[in-house]
Amino acid sequence: MAHHRSSGGESIRSRGVSRGVVAALLSILLIAAVVVTWQDLGDQIDRQAEEAAAQCVEGRESVPIIADPDIAPGLAAVARNFGATNPVVRDKCITVDVRPGDAKITLDGLSGSWDAESMGAFPAAWVPQSSVWSADLAAAKPDVIEGNTRSLVSTPVVLAVSPELDTALGGRLDWSQIPTLQRRDNSLTDFGLQGWGSLRMAMPIGAQSDASALAAQAVATRVTRTAGPLTTADAESPRVSSSVRAMLEGAPLSPDGTPQGAAATIADAPDAARAPIHVVPITEQRLFQMTRDDDRARLAELIPTGPTPIADYPVIRLSGPAVTESATDAVAEFIQFASEPEQLQLLTELGFRGDAPMPAATSTVTFPRTPNPMPTPENGAIVAVNRLVYVPASSTASAVPSGTAGG
Structure with a gap:
Protein backbone atom coordinates (compact mmCIF):
# COMPACT_ATOMS: atom_id res chain seq x y z
CA MET A 1 0.00 0.00 0.00
CA ALA A 2 1.42 3.33 -1.00
CA HIS A 3 2.14 6.04 1.60
CA HIS A 4 1.85 9.79 0.92
CA ARG A 5 4.40 12.35 2.33
CA SER A 6 2.89 14.55 4.99
CA SER A 7 2.44 18.22 3.95
CA GLY A 8 1.79 19.75 7.41
CA GLY A 9 3.47 20.62 10.71
CA GLU A 10 7.07 19.59 10.73
CA SER A 11 7.70 20.26 7.04
CA ILE A 12 6.48 23.85 7.30
CA ARG A 13 8.55 24.54 10.39
CA SER A 14 11.58 23.18 8.63
CA ARG A 15 11.11 25.70 5.81
CA GLY A 16 10.18 28.68 8.17
CA VAL A 17 12.19 31.78 9.23
CA SER A 18 14.62 31.32 12.10
CA ARG A 19 13.50 32.64 15.53
CA GLY A 20 16.84 34.45 15.89
CA VAL A 21 16.27 36.41 12.70
CA VAL A 22 12.78 37.45 13.86
CA ALA A 23 14.12 38.58 17.23
CA ALA A 24 16.87 40.60 15.56
CA LEU A 25 14.37 42.32 13.27
CA LEU A 26 12.10 43.16 16.22
CA SER A 27 15.06 44.58 18.16
CA ILE A 28 16.02 46.79 15.24
CA LEU A 29 12.45 48.06 14.89
CA LEU A 30 12.20 48.72 18.64
CA ILE A 31 15.49 50.66 18.68
CA ALA A 32 14.38 52.70 15.68
CA ALA A 33 11.07 53.52 17.37
CA VAL A 34 12.84 54.62 20.55
CA VAL A 35 15.22 56.83 18.57
CA VAL A 36 12.38 58.46 16.62
CA THR A 37 10.32 58.99 19.79
CA TRP A 38 13.30 60.50 21.61
CA GLN A 39 13.99 62.85 18.72
CA ASP A 40 10.30 63.89 18.62
CA LEU A 41 10.30 64.49 22.38
CA GLY A 42 13.44 66.59 22.13
CA ASP A 43 11.96 68.61 19.28
CA GLN A 44 8.76 69.13 21.30
CA ILE A 45 10.70 70.33 24.35
CA ASP A 46 12.68 72.70 22.17
CA ARG A 47 9.50 74.02 20.56
CA GLN A 48 7.87 74.55 24.00
CA ALA A 49 10.94 76.38 25.25
CA GLU A 50 10.93 78.56 22.14
CA GLU A 51 7.20 79.23 22.52
CA ALA A 52 7.64 80.11 26.20
CA ALA A 53 10.48 82.46 25.36
CA ALA A 54 8.36 84.03 22.63
CA GLN A 55 5.44 84.53 25.05
CA CYS A 56 7.67 86.37 27.52
CA VAL A 57 9.17 88.71 24.95
CA GLU A 58 8.17 91.72 27.09
CA GLY A 59 10.00 90.36 30.13
CA ARG A 60 8.71 89.92 33.67
CA GLU A 61 6.31 92.05 35.69
CA SER A 62 5.45 92.06 39.38
CA VAL A 63 1.81 92.97 40.02
CA PRO A 64 1.30 94.45 43.52
CA ILE A 65 -1.91 93.91 45.50
CA ILE A 66 -2.52 95.48 48.93
CA ALA A 67 -4.81 93.48 51.22
CA ASP A 68 -6.23 93.68 54.71
CA PRO A 69 -3.81 91.99 57.15
CA ASP A 70 -6.37 89.30 58.02
CA ILE A 71 -6.75 88.08 54.44
CA ALA A 72 -3.26 88.90 53.13
CA PRO A 73 -1.60 85.59 54.21
CA GLY A 74 -4.25 83.52 52.45
CA LEU A 75 -4.13 85.64 49.30
CA ALA A 76 -0.34 85.43 49.30
CA ALA A 77 -0.60 81.62 49.35
CA VAL A 78 -3.01 81.76 46.42
CA ALA A 79 -0.59 84.08 44.61
CA ARG A 80 2.23 81.53 45.04
CA ASN A 81 0.03 78.84 43.51
CA PHE A 82 -0.86 81.21 40.68
CA GLY A 83 2.82 81.83 40.03
CA ALA A 84 3.42 78.08 39.82
CA THR A 85 1.18 78.02 36.71
CA ASN A 86 3.71 80.30 34.94
CA PRO A 87 1.11 82.90 33.93
CA VAL A 88 1.87 85.02 30.87
CA VAL A 89 -0.19 88.14 30.19
CA ARG A 90 0.39 90.38 27.19
CA ASP A 91 3.75 88.67 26.54
CA LYS A 92 4.89 89.28 30.14
CA CYS A 93 5.69 86.66 32.77
CA ILE A 94 3.57 87.66 35.77
CA THR A 95 4.26 87.46 39.49
CA VAL A 96 1.51 88.62 41.87
CA ASP A 97 2.88 90.25 45.02
CA VAL A 98 0.37 90.46 47.89
CA ARG A 99 1.33 92.67 50.82
CA PRO A 100 -0.68 93.70 53.91
CA GLY A 101 -1.63 97.34 54.32
CA ASP A 102 -3.52 99.60 56.72
CA ALA A 103 -6.82 100.69 55.18
CA LYS A 104 -6.70 104.33 56.30
CA ILE A 105 -3.15 104.82 55.03
CA THR A 106 -3.99 103.11 51.74
CA LEU A 107 -7.13 105.20 51.27
CA ASP A 108 -5.22 108.42 51.94
CA GLY A 109 -2.57 107.43 49.40
CA LEU A 110 -5.01 106.37 46.69
CA SER A 111 -7.23 109.43 47.09
CA GLY A 112 -4.29 111.83 47.44
CA SER A 113 -0.67 111.46 46.45
CA TRP A 114 0.92 108.01 46.53
CA ASP A 115 4.39 107.97 48.12
CA ALA A 116 6.08 104.89 46.67
CA GLU A 117 9.15 105.33 48.87
CA SER A 118 7.21 104.90 52.12
CA MET A 119 4.17 102.93 50.88
CA GLY A 120 5.70 100.66 48.25
CA ALA A 121 4.67 100.27 44.62
CA PHE A 122 1.29 101.65 43.58
CA PRO A 123 -1.13 98.69 43.74
CA ALA A 124 -3.02 97.23 40.82
CA ALA A 125 -5.74 96.12 43.27
CA TRP A 126 -6.78 96.69 46.88
CA VAL A 127 -8.65 94.25 49.13
CA PRO A 128 -9.74 96.08 52.31
CA GLN A 129 -11.81 94.54 55.06
CA SER A 130 -15.13 95.88 53.77
CA SER A 131 -16.98 98.23 51.44
CA VAL A 132 -16.55 100.89 54.12
CA TRP A 133 -13.38 101.74 52.21
CA SER A 134 -14.46 101.21 48.62
CA ALA A 135 -17.35 103.65 49.18
CA ASP A 136 -15.02 106.25 50.66
CA LEU A 137 -12.59 105.82 47.75
CA ALA A 138 -15.42 106.09 45.20
CA ALA A 139 -16.54 109.32 46.84
CA ALA A 140 -13.04 110.81 47.04
CA LYS A 141 -11.51 109.67 43.73
CA PRO A 142 -13.83 107.56 41.53
CA ASP A 143 -11.48 107.60 38.53
CA VAL A 144 -8.93 105.43 40.35
CA ILE A 145 -11.39 102.50 40.48
CA GLU A 146 -11.38 100.16 37.47
CA GLY A 147 -14.74 98.49 36.79
CA ASN A 148 -16.92 96.87 39.44
CA THR A 149 -15.75 95.31 42.69
CA ARG A 150 -16.38 91.72 43.66
CA SER A 151 -15.79 89.61 46.77
CA LEU A 152 -14.04 86.27 47.06
CA VAL A 153 -15.03 85.65 50.68
CA SER A 154 -16.84 87.40 53.51
CA TYR A 313 -13.48 92.05 51.47
CA PRO A 314 -14.11 93.68 48.06
CA VAL A 315 -11.48 93.27 45.36
CA ILE A 316 -11.03 96.84 44.11
CA ARG A 317 -9.20 96.91 40.79
CA LEU A 318 -7.31 100.17 40.36
CA SER A 319 -6.30 102.33 37.43
CA GLY A 320 -3.85 105.13 36.82
CA PRO A 321 -0.51 105.87 35.17
CA ALA A 322 1.29 103.38 37.44
CA VAL A 323 -1.03 100.46 36.53
CA THR A 324 -0.14 98.85 33.21
CA GLU A 325 -2.63 97.10 30.94
CA SER A 326 -0.87 93.83 31.62
CA ALA A 327 -1.23 94.38 35.39
CA THR A 328 -4.95 95.08 34.97
CA ASP A 329 -5.42 91.88 32.97
CA ALA A 330 -3.23 89.92 35.39
CA VAL A 331 -5.41 90.96 38.35
CA ALA A 332 -8.49 89.72 36.50
CA GLU A 333 -6.81 86.36 35.79
CA PHE A 334 -5.58 86.09 39.37
CA ILE A 335 -9.05 86.71 40.84
CA GLN A 336 -10.50 84.11 38.48
CA PHE A 337 -7.83 81.65 39.63
CA ALA A 338 -8.50 82.50 43.29
CA SER A 339 -12.19 81.71 42.76
CA GLU A 340 -11.45 78.03 42.19
CA PRO A 341 -12.57 75.91 45.19
CA GLU A 342 -9.11 74.54 46.00
CA GLN A 343 -7.73 78.08 46.12
CA LEU A 344 -10.68 79.48 48.07
CA GLN A 345 -10.05 76.86 50.73
CA LEU A 346 -6.77 78.62 51.52
CA LEU A 347 -8.98 81.53 52.62
CA THR A 348 -11.89 79.69 54.23
CA GLU A 349 -9.51 77.66 56.40
CA LEU A 350 -8.58 81.02 57.99
CA GLY A 351 -12.21 81.46 59.09
CA PHE A 352 -13.63 83.35 56.13
CA ARG A 353 -16.89 82.23 54.58
CA GLY A 354 -16.86 81.24 50.92
CA ASP A 355 -17.58 78.46 48.46
CA ALA A 356 -15.16 76.02 50.07
CA PRO A 357 -15.04 73.91 53.25
CA MET A 358 -14.91 75.75 56.57
CA PRO A 359 -12.55 74.88 59.43
Whole structure:
Protein backbone atom coordinates (compact mmCIF):
# COMPACT_ATOMS: atom_id res chain seq x y z
CA MET A 1 0.00 0.00 0.00
CA ALA A 2 1.42 3.33 -1.00
CA HIS A 3 2.14 6.04 1.60
CA HIS A 4 1.85 9.79 0.92
CA ARG A 5 4.40 12.35 2.33
CA SER A 6 2.89 14.55 4.99
CA SER A 7 2.44 18.22 3.95
CA GLY A 8 1.79 19.75 7.41
CA GLY A 9 3.47 20.62 10.71
CA GLU A 10 7.07 19.59 10.73
CA SER A 11 7.70 20.26 7.04
CA ILE A 12 6.48 23.85 7.30
CA ARG A 13 8.55 24.54 10.39
CA SER A 14 11.58 23.18 8.63
CA ARG A 15 11.11 25.70 5.81
CA GLY A 16 10.18 28.68 8.17
CA VAL A 17 12.19 31.78 9.23
CA SER A 18 14.62 31.32 12.10
CA ARG A 19 13.50 32.64 15.53
CA GLY A 20 16.84 34.45 15.89
CA VAL A 21 16.27 36.41 12.70
CA VAL A 22 12.78 37.45 13.86
CA ALA A 23 14.12 38.58 17.23
CA ALA A 24 16.87 40.60 15.56
CA LEU A 25 14.37 42.32 13.27
CA LEU A 26 12.10 43.16 16.22
CA SER A 27 15.06 44.58 18.16
CA ILE A 28 16.02 46.79 15.24
CA LEU A 29 12.45 48.06 14.89
CA LEU A 30 12.20 48.72 18.64
CA ILE A 31 15.49 50.66 18.68
CA ALA A 32 14.38 52.70 15.68
CA ALA A 33 11.07 53.52 17.37
CA VAL A 34 12.84 54.62 20.55
CA VAL A 35 15.22 56.83 18.57
CA VAL A 36 12.38 58.46 16.62
CA THR A 37 10.32 58.99 19.79
CA TRP A 38 13.30 60.50 21.61
CA GLN A 39 13.99 62.85 18.72
CA ASP A 40 10.30 63.89 18.62
CA LEU A 41 10.30 64.49 22.38
CA GLY A 42 13.44 66.59 22.13
CA ASP A 43 11.96 68.61 19.28
CA GLN A 44 8.76 69.13 21.30
CA ILE A 45 10.70 70.33 24.35
CA ASP A 46 12.68 72.70 22.17
CA ARG A 47 9.50 74.02 20.56
CA GLN A 48 7.87 74.55 24.00
CA ALA A 49 10.94 76.38 25.25
CA GLU A 50 10.93 78.56 22.14
CA GLU A 51 7.20 79.23 22.52
CA ALA A 52 7.64 80.11 26.20
CA ALA A 53 10.48 82.46 25.36
CA ALA A 54 8.36 84.03 22.63
CA GLN A 55 5.44 84.53 25.05
CA CYS A 56 7.67 86.37 27.52
CA VAL A 57 9.17 88.71 24.95
CA GLU A 58 8.17 91.72 27.09
CA GLY A 59 10.00 90.36 30.13
CA ARG A 60 8.71 89.92 33.67
CA GLU A 61 6.31 92.05 35.69
CA SER A 62 5.45 92.06 39.38
CA VAL A 63 1.81 92.97 40.02
CA PRO A 64 1.30 94.45 43.52
CA ILE A 65 -1.91 93.91 45.50
CA ILE A 66 -2.52 95.48 48.93
CA ALA A 67 -4.81 93.48 51.22
CA ASP A 68 -6.23 93.68 54.71
CA PRO A 69 -3.81 91.99 57.15
CA ASP A 70 -6.37 89.30 58.02
CA ILE A 71 -6.75 88.08 54.44
CA ALA A 72 -3.26 88.90 53.13
CA PRO A 73 -1.60 85.59 54.21
CA GLY A 74 -4.25 83.52 52.45
CA LEU A 75 -4.13 85.64 49.30
CA ALA A 76 -0.34 85.43 49.30
CA ALA A 77 -0.60 81.62 49.35
CA VAL A 78 -3.01 81.76 46.42
CA ALA A 79 -0.59 84.08 44.61
CA ARG A 80 2.23 81.53 45.04
CA ASN A 81 0.03 78.84 43.51
CA PHE A 82 -0.86 81.21 40.68
CA GLY A 83 2.82 81.83 40.03
CA ALA A 84 3.42 78.08 39.82
CA THR A 85 1.18 78.02 36.71
CA ASN A 86 3.71 80.30 34.94
CA PRO A 87 1.11 82.90 33.93
CA VAL A 88 1.87 85.02 30.87
CA VAL A 89 -0.19 88.14 30.19
CA ARG A 90 0.39 90.38 27.19
CA ASP A 91 3.75 88.67 26.54
CA LYS A 92 4.89 89.28 30.14
CA CYS A 93 5.69 86.66 32.77
CA ILE A 94 3.57 87.66 35.77
CA THR A 95 4.26 87.46 39.49
CA VAL A 96 1.51 88.62 41.87
CA ASP A 97 2.88 90.25 45.02
CA VAL A 98 0.37 90.46 47.89
CA ARG A 99 1.33 92.67 50.82
CA PRO A 100 -0.68 93.70 53.91
CA GLY A 101 -1.63 97.34 54.32
CA ASP A 102 -3.52 99.60 56.72
CA ALA A 103 -6.82 100.69 55.18
CA LYS A 104 -6.70 104.33 56.30
CA ILE A 105 -3.15 104.82 55.03
CA THR A 106 -3.99 103.11 51.74
CA LEU A 107 -7.13 105.20 51.27
CA ASP A 108 -5.22 108.42 51.94
CA GLY A 109 -2.57 107.43 49.40
CA LEU A 110 -5.01 106.37 46.69
CA SER A 111 -7.23 109.43 47.09
CA GLY A 112 -4.29 111.83 47.44
CA SER A 113 -0.67 111.46 46.45
CA TRP A 114 0.92 108.01 46.53
CA ASP A 115 4.39 107.97 48.12
CA ALA A 116 6.08 104.89 46.67
CA GLU A 117 9.15 105.33 48.87
CA SER A 118 7.21 104.90 52.12
CA MET A 119 4.17 102.93 50.88
CA GLY A 120 5.70 100.66 48.25
CA ALA A 121 4.67 100.27 44.62
CA PHE A 122 1.29 101.65 43.58
CA PRO A 123 -1.13 98.69 43.74
CA ALA A 124 -3.02 97.23 40.82
CA ALA A 125 -5.74 96.12 43.27
CA TRP A 126 -6.78 96.69 46.88
CA VAL A 127 -8.65 94.25 49.13
CA PRO A 128 -9.74 96.08 52.31
CA GLN A 129 -11.81 94.54 55.06
CA SER A 130 -15.13 95.88 53.77
CA SER A 131 -16.98 98.23 51.44
CA VAL A 132 -16.55 100.89 54.12
CA TRP A 133 -13.38 101.74 52.21
CA SER A 134 -14.46 101.21 48.62
CA ALA A 135 -17.35 103.65 49.18
CA ASP A 136 -15.02 106.25 50.66
CA LEU A 137 -12.59 105.82 47.75
CA ALA A 138 -15.42 106.09 45.20
CA ALA A 139 -16.54 109.32 46.84
CA ALA A 140 -13.04 110.81 47.04
CA LYS A 141 -11.51 109.67 43.73
CA PRO A 142 -13.83 107.56 41.53
CA ASP A 143 -11.48 107.60 38.53
CA VAL A 144 -8.93 105.43 40.35
CA ILE A 145 -11.39 102.50 40.48
CA GLU A 146 -11.38 100.16 37.47
CA GLY A 147 -14.74 98.49 36.79
CA ASN A 148 -16.92 96.87 39.44
CA THR A 149 -15.75 95.31 42.69
CA ARG A 150 -16.38 91.72 43.66
CA SER A 151 -15.79 89.61 46.77
CA LEU A 152 -14.04 86.27 47.06
CA VAL A 153 -15.03 85.65 50.68
CA SER A 154 -16.84 87.40 53.51
CA THR A 155 -17.39 87.24 57.25
CA PRO A 156 -20.30 88.45 59.39
CA VAL A 157 -19.89 91.11 62.04
CA VAL A 158 -20.81 89.73 65.46
CA LEU A 159 -20.56 90.92 69.06
CA ALA A 160 -17.82 89.45 71.23
CA VAL A 161 -19.14 89.07 74.77
CA SER A 162 -18.51 86.99 77.86
CA PRO A 163 -20.27 83.59 77.97
CA GLU A 164 -22.34 84.85 80.92
CA LEU A 165 -23.61 87.85 78.96
CA ASP A 166 -24.34 85.68 75.94
CA THR A 167 -26.54 83.46 78.10
CA ALA A 168 -28.54 86.49 79.24
CA LEU A 169 -28.78 88.33 75.90
CA GLY A 170 -28.76 85.52 73.34
CA GLY A 171 -31.85 85.75 71.13
CA ARG A 172 -33.14 88.80 73.04
CA LEU A 173 -30.90 91.59 71.77
CA ASP A 174 -31.79 93.52 68.62
CA TRP A 175 -29.48 95.95 66.83
CA SER A 176 -32.05 98.71 67.38
CA GLN A 177 -31.76 98.35 71.18
CA ILE A 178 -28.04 99.02 71.33
CA PRO A 179 -28.07 102.86 71.43
CA THR A 180 -30.50 102.92 74.37
CA LEU A 181 -28.68 100.17 76.25
CA GLN A 182 -25.42 102.02 75.70
CA ARG A 183 -26.75 105.37 76.92
CA ARG A 184 -28.82 104.32 79.97
CA ASP A 185 -27.24 103.60 83.34
CA ASN A 186 -27.81 100.08 84.64
CA SER A 187 -29.56 99.17 81.38
CA LEU A 188 -28.60 95.49 81.64
CA THR A 189 -31.04 95.08 84.50
CA ASP A 190 -33.63 94.81 81.69
CA PHE A 191 -32.14 91.35 81.11
CA GLY A 192 -32.00 90.38 84.76
CA LEU A 193 -28.33 91.29 85.18
CA GLN A 194 -28.03 93.10 88.47
CA GLY A 195 -24.76 94.89 89.09
CA TRP A 196 -23.62 94.80 85.46
CA GLY A 197 -24.33 98.47 84.72
CA SER A 198 -24.90 99.57 81.12
CA LEU A 199 -24.03 97.77 77.88
CA ARG A 200 -20.43 99.09 77.86
CA MET A 201 -19.95 98.38 74.16
CA ALA A 202 -16.58 99.49 72.86
CA MET A 203 -16.55 101.13 69.42
CA PRO A 204 -12.88 100.96 68.36
CA ILE A 205 -11.78 103.07 65.41
CA GLY A 206 -8.16 101.96 65.23
CA ALA A 207 -6.64 99.54 62.74
CA GLN A 208 -9.01 96.96 61.20
CA SER A 209 -12.04 98.36 63.00
CA ASP A 210 -14.53 98.13 60.13
CA ALA A 211 -16.79 96.17 62.47
CA SER A 212 -17.61 99.39 64.36
CA ALA A 213 -18.81 101.15 61.21
CA LEU A 214 -20.66 98.05 60.02
CA ALA A 215 -22.40 97.70 63.41
CA ALA A 216 -23.44 101.36 63.11
CA GLN A 217 -24.84 100.59 59.64
CA ALA A 218 -26.87 97.72 61.12
CA VAL A 219 -28.26 100.00 63.85
CA ALA A 220 -29.08 102.67 61.26
CA THR A 221 -30.85 100.12 59.07
CA ARG A 222 -32.88 98.88 62.03
CA VAL A 223 -33.87 102.21 63.58
CA THR A 224 -35.01 103.60 60.21
CA ARG A 225 -36.90 100.36 59.50
CA THR A 226 -35.32 100.18 56.06
CA ALA A 227 -36.52 97.08 54.20
CA GLY A 228 -33.84 97.23 51.50
CA PRO A 229 -30.37 98.79 51.46
CA LEU A 230 -29.88 101.78 53.75
CA THR A 231 -30.34 104.93 51.67
CA THR A 232 -28.25 108.06 51.81
CA ALA A 233 -31.27 110.10 52.93
CA ASP A 234 -31.93 107.71 55.84
CA ALA A 235 -28.27 107.62 56.84
CA GLU A 236 -28.18 111.43 56.98
CA SER A 237 -31.35 111.63 59.10
CA PRO A 238 -31.28 112.99 62.68
CA ARG A 239 -32.51 109.63 63.97
CA VAL A 240 -29.45 107.84 62.61
CA SER A 241 -26.98 110.49 63.75
CA SER A 242 -28.41 110.48 67.29
CA SER A 243 -28.36 106.66 67.42
CA VAL A 244 -24.75 106.39 66.27
CA ARG A 245 -23.65 109.13 68.66
CA ALA A 246 -25.34 107.24 71.50
CA MET A 247 -23.23 104.21 70.58
CA LEU A 248 -20.07 106.32 70.67
CA GLU A 249 -20.62 108.60 73.63
CA GLY A 250 -19.36 106.97 76.77
CA ALA A 251 -18.17 103.87 74.91
CA PRO A 252 -15.29 102.28 76.85
CA LEU A 253 -11.88 102.45 75.24
CA SER A 254 -10.14 99.52 73.63
CA PRO A 255 -6.60 99.31 75.06
CA ASP A 256 -5.05 99.51 71.58
CA GLY A 257 -7.92 100.98 69.58
CA THR A 258 -8.72 97.64 67.92
CA PRO A 259 -11.62 95.16 68.24
CA GLN A 260 -9.29 92.33 69.27
CA GLY A 261 -7.82 94.50 72.04
CA ALA A 262 -11.31 95.07 73.43
CA ALA A 263 -12.21 91.38 73.05
CA ALA A 264 -9.07 90.39 74.96
CA THR A 265 -10.14 92.72 77.79
CA ILE A 266 -13.48 90.88 78.00
CA ALA A 267 -11.84 87.46 77.87
CA ASP A 268 -9.25 88.29 80.54
CA ALA A 269 -11.62 89.97 83.02
CA PRO A 270 -11.66 88.10 86.36
CA ASP A 271 -15.26 89.24 86.96
CA ALA A 272 -17.44 89.53 83.84
CA ALA A 273 -19.98 91.78 85.57
CA ARG A 274 -17.33 94.31 86.57
CA ALA A 275 -15.33 94.19 83.34
CA PRO A 276 -14.61 97.64 81.87
CA ILE A 277 -15.87 96.37 78.49
CA HIS A 278 -18.86 94.06 78.06
CA VAL A 279 -19.29 94.05 74.28
CA VAL A 280 -17.34 94.84 71.11
CA PRO A 281 -18.28 94.47 67.43
CA ILE A 282 -15.78 92.22 65.67
CA THR A 283 -15.61 90.12 62.52
CA GLU A 284 -16.34 86.45 63.04
CA GLN A 285 -13.08 85.61 61.25
CA ARG A 286 -11.01 87.66 63.68
CA LEU A 287 -12.89 86.15 66.65
CA PHE A 288 -12.19 82.67 65.24
CA GLN A 289 -8.49 83.41 64.96
CA MET A 290 -8.44 84.70 68.55
CA THR A 291 -10.15 81.62 69.99
CA ARG A 292 -9.14 78.70 67.76
CA ASP A 293 -6.64 77.41 70.33
CA ASP A 294 -8.77 77.98 73.45
CA ASP A 295 -9.49 74.86 75.49
CA ARG A 296 -12.56 76.51 77.01
CA ALA A 297 -14.81 79.35 75.95
CA ARG A 298 -13.61 82.69 77.33
CA LEU A 299 -15.67 84.60 74.77
CA ALA A 300 -18.99 84.05 73.02
CA GLU A 301 -20.23 85.00 69.56
CA LEU A 302 -23.46 86.98 70.00
CA ILE A 303 -25.50 87.75 66.87
CA PRO A 304 -28.25 90.35 67.45
CA THR A 305 -31.59 89.89 65.73
CA GLY A 306 -32.20 91.89 62.59
CA PRO A 307 -30.06 92.12 59.43
CA THR A 308 -26.47 90.99 60.06
CA PRO A 309 -23.76 93.30 58.69
CA ILE A 310 -21.13 91.63 56.52
CA ALA A 311 -17.45 92.42 56.00
CA ASP A 312 -17.21 91.61 52.30
CA TYR A 313 -13.48 92.05 51.47
CA PRO A 314 -14.11 93.68 48.06
CA VAL A 315 -11.48 93.27 45.36
CA ILE A 316 -11.03 96.84 44.11
CA ARG A 317 -9.20 96.91 40.79
CA LEU A 318 -7.31 100.17 40.36
CA SER A 319 -6.30 102.33 37.43
CA GLY A 320 -3.85 105.13 36.82
CA PRO A 321 -0.51 105.87 35.17
CA ALA A 322 1.29 103.38 37.44
CA VAL A 323 -1.03 100.46 36.53
CA THR A 324 -0.14 98.85 33.21
CA GLU A 325 -2.63 97.10 30.94
CA SER A 326 -0.87 93.83 31.62
CA ALA A 327 -1.23 94.38 35.39
CA THR A 328 -4.95 95.08 34.97
CA ASP A 329 -5.42 91.88 32.97
CA ALA A 330 -3.23 89.92 35.39
CA VAL A 331 -5.41 90.96 38.35
CA ALA A 332 -8.49 89.72 36.50
CA GLU A 333 -6.81 86.36 35.79
CA PHE A 334 -5.58 86.09 39.37
CA ILE A 335 -9.05 86.71 40.84
CA GLN A 336 -10.50 84.11 38.48
CA PHE A 337 -7.83 81.65 39.63
CA ALA A 338 -8.50 82.50 43.29
CA SER A 339 -12.19 81.71 42.76
CA GLU A 340 -11.45 78.03 42.19
CA PRO A 341 -12.57 75.91 45.19
CA GLU A 342 -9.11 74.54 46.00
CA GLN A 343 -7.73 78.08 46.12
CA LEU A 344 -10.68 79.48 48.07
CA GLN A 345 -10.05 76.86 50.73
CA LEU A 346 -6.77 78.62 51.52
CA LEU A 347 -8.98 81.53 52.62
CA THR A 348 -11.89 79.69 54.23
CA GLU A 349 -9.51 77.66 56.40
CA LEU A 350 -8.58 81.02 57.99
CA GLY A 351 -12.21 81.46 59.09
CA PHE A 352 -13.63 83.35 56.13
CA ARG A 353 -16.89 82.23 54.58
CA GLY A 354 -16.86 81.24 50.92
CA ASP A 355 -17.58 78.46 48.46
CA ALA A 356 -15.16 76.02 50.07
CA PRO A 357 -15.04 73.91 53.25
CA MET A 358 -14.91 75.75 56.57
CA PRO A 359 -12.55 74.88 59.43
CA ALA A 360 -13.68 73.06 62.54
CA ALA A 361 -15.65 75.16 65.01
CA THR A 362 -14.05 76.46 68.19
CA SER A 363 -15.57 76.64 71.64
CA THR A 364 -16.52 80.23 70.72
CA VAL A 365 -17.15 80.30 66.96
CA THR A 366 -19.44 77.67 65.46
CA PHE A 367 -20.04 79.39 62.08
CA PRO A 368 -23.83 79.49 62.41
CA ARG A 369 -25.96 80.16 59.36
CA THR A 370 -26.60 83.85 58.63
CA PRO A 371 -30.30 83.83 57.68
CA ASN A 372 -30.68 87.59 57.24
CA PRO A 373 -27.54 89.27 55.83
CA MET A 374 -27.77 93.05 55.73
CA PRO A 375 -28.00 94.45 52.18
CA THR A 376 -25.00 96.64 51.34
CA PRO A 377 -26.08 100.27 51.86
CA GLU A 378 -25.85 102.87 49.14
CA ASN A 379 -22.36 104.33 48.78
CA GLY A 380 -23.61 107.69 50.04
CA ALA A 381 -25.10 106.01 53.10
CA ILE A 382 -21.84 104.20 53.88
CA VAL A 383 -19.93 107.47 53.65
CA ALA A 384 -22.48 109.25 55.86
CA VAL A 385 -22.17 106.61 58.60
CA ASN A 386 -18.37 106.63 58.27
CA ARG A 387 -18.39 110.36 58.96
CA LEU A 388 -20.28 109.73 62.19
CA VAL A 389 -18.09 106.85 63.39
CA TYR A 390 -14.62 107.92 62.33
CA VAL A 391 -14.69 111.35 63.94
CA PRO A 392 -11.62 113.25 65.18
CA ALA A 393 -10.55 112.23 68.67
CA SER A 394 -11.21 115.74 69.96
CA SER A 395 -14.87 115.49 68.92
CA THR A 396 -15.65 112.34 70.92
CA ALA A 397 -12.90 112.23 73.51
CA SER A 398 -14.66 109.63 75.62
CA ALA A 399 -15.03 107.21 72.72
CA VAL A 400 -11.75 107.48 70.87
CA PRO A 401 -8.26 106.92 72.27
CA SER A 402 -5.92 109.84 71.79
CA GLY A 403 -3.72 109.45 68.75
CA THR A 404 -5.78 106.60 67.25
CA ALA A 405 -6.09 106.66 63.48
CA GLY A 406 -9.38 105.79 61.93
CA GLY A 407 -9.60 102.67 59.82
